[in-house]
Amino acid sequence: MSTEIKAPVFPESVAEGTVATWHKKPGEACSRDELIVDIETDKVVLEVVAPADGVIEEILKDEGDTVESGEVVGKFKAGAKGEAAEAPAKQEAPAKQEGAKDDGEPADAGSAAGTDSGSGVQSEAILSPAARKLAEENSVEPGSVQGSGKDGRVTKEDVQAHIDGGQSRQAAAPQAEAPKPSDLPGAGVPAGERAEKRVPMTRLRASIAKRLVNAQQSAAMLTTFNEVNMKPLMDLRKQYKDGFEKRHGIKLGFMSLFVKAATEALKRFPAVNASIDGNDMVYHGYQDIGVAVSSERGLVVPVLRDTDALGLADIEKKIVEYGTKAKNGKLGIEEMTGGTFTISNGGVFGSLLSTPILNPPQTAILGMHKIQERPMAVDGQVVILPMMYLALSYDHRMIDGKEAVQFLVAIKEMVEDPARILLDV
Missing domain, CATH: 3.30.559.10 (Chloramphenicol acetyltransferase-like domain)
Structure with missing residues (x-):
């Protein structure tokens, strides 16, 4: 059964938006509530998630296209299995992080996953693709998040709750950091003879x-x-x-x-x-x-x-x-x-x-x-x-x-x- 993928309803102060990023390709498998496309407005980025397990059937609005409030940007087929396999269900325990925690103590690699009593083997956290992406973006160790999904799977909501719950315990307010050269918009310009790179201005x-x-x-x-x-x-x-x-x-x-x-x-x-x-x-x-x-x-x-x-x-x-x-x-x-x-x-x-x-x-x-x-x-x-x-x-x-x-x-x-x-x- 096909359903329409629509842009979110924008607030009155926002006239239109732009398709920023498609996180899934046509025919690629999606899990329910997994992020599939970002819509950028002049104030915020709005996320559109998959309504059910299935696949992206068709993309009607490509990245960079302008969309209006509630406009159809693609089609989704629930229950279908995609050509591209889902990411592995198990997330490997990350290696010990470089640097230190906010309080100055070294990062504890052992907290990345629990230890299976009796065998001494570390158990691996099971994350949905959306949860894994959110965890990586926020440097959250998968093993430190309690999963509420089927078979203990860690959902995106579990990771977000873990992040929100840890804010009050953070040692300090986040200090703004100067962006690394590799993170700047102009990064990636090839070295050579008077090279240039043209990048569209975001909304x-x-x-x-x-x-x-x-x-x-x-x-x-x-x-x-x-x-x-x-x-x-x-x-x-x-x-x-x-x-x-x-x-x-x-x-x-x-x-x-x-x-x-x-x-x-x-x-x-x-x-x-x-x-x-x-x-x-x-x-x-x-x-x-x-x-x-x-x-x-x-x-x-x-x-x-x-x-x-x-x-x-x-x-x-x-x-x-x-x-x-x-x-x-x-x-x-x-x-x-x-x-x-x-x-x-x-x-x-x-x-x-x-x-x-x-x-x-x-x-x-x-x-x-x-x-x-x-x-x-x-x-x-x-x-x-x-x-x-x-x-x-x-x-x-x-x-x-x-x-x-x-x-x-x-x-x-x-x-x-x-x-x-x-x-x-």
Whole structure:
């Protein structure tokens, strides 16, 4: 029996998408709920899975083709056996991983699979193809996942549950890593005589480009700078990091402290927390702060909702969750829409100073940068201190220079004296 493979129903804010990747070929066997095609929109990648065990009968929309919401992209035949055999049912136990775990301890290869009592032979985990792919993408050892499928088979849902369950126990929020040269879009250009490689721009990259150009052309954008002594914050983190991690199951990072400082500053300067809608200025009575995250597909900005009501641990856990979802392309549109203010941390890539671009319709964005020791004059003496440049880009149509400078000074004062956040001074 043939059934239609349709593109997902897009949200109202998404007009169309592009077929990004077909994971199965016509005639190739598929398992129920196995990923068969990715549909890329200008905001997220949507996955289409197999409705049952069977085969891809026909592909109607090739990779790169534009599709509309709910449009038929192919045909699926349930119950049929494909020409291509399924991947082996058993997943070999992986070799010992290189590197170390988040907590600095060497990776334990022995945890990749359980040990059969009495024989001393390691048992092998049974994974579905979709589960195996998800496990490999997230460096999950198959033997550490409890299978709920038939005969103990590990399903994709089992792996995702294992990943989600481990987030609260992660030693630290994921730090953005600079992409390896081999991972960059231009990688693979053959060496030789003035070689070139032409790669179509993804919908997300095109959307980012359009928004950034629009922000520069439509807003009266200015940037003001300041520098902050990070030593008090670093001393605070060093003093309480062990107790914080023991109580909350996650490490205390700098981003959560900057989010809380920004929240307090936004309450004092409502114009910085406002947005422009046509000829209207919209003042928001809440603080929804977007945190810019770099992913393989481009820059995404998931939003922390109602940060005034969140504790530091809540913020850290949410950042971990968003970081993992961004890496796996799992961020939903609802998680990236809205927001009244944005924080971007280029320091994780080594940026010493930059001028961040506004994220419309927001009227301001805070840029954090690399912490670097510099000689500073303190009470007539030269002292070496860990300093960070801060940059606040703002829309001068909405925010006056005085407000922008005072807002940035308020963040500086709270970071250099964290007690001000608690005392509201």
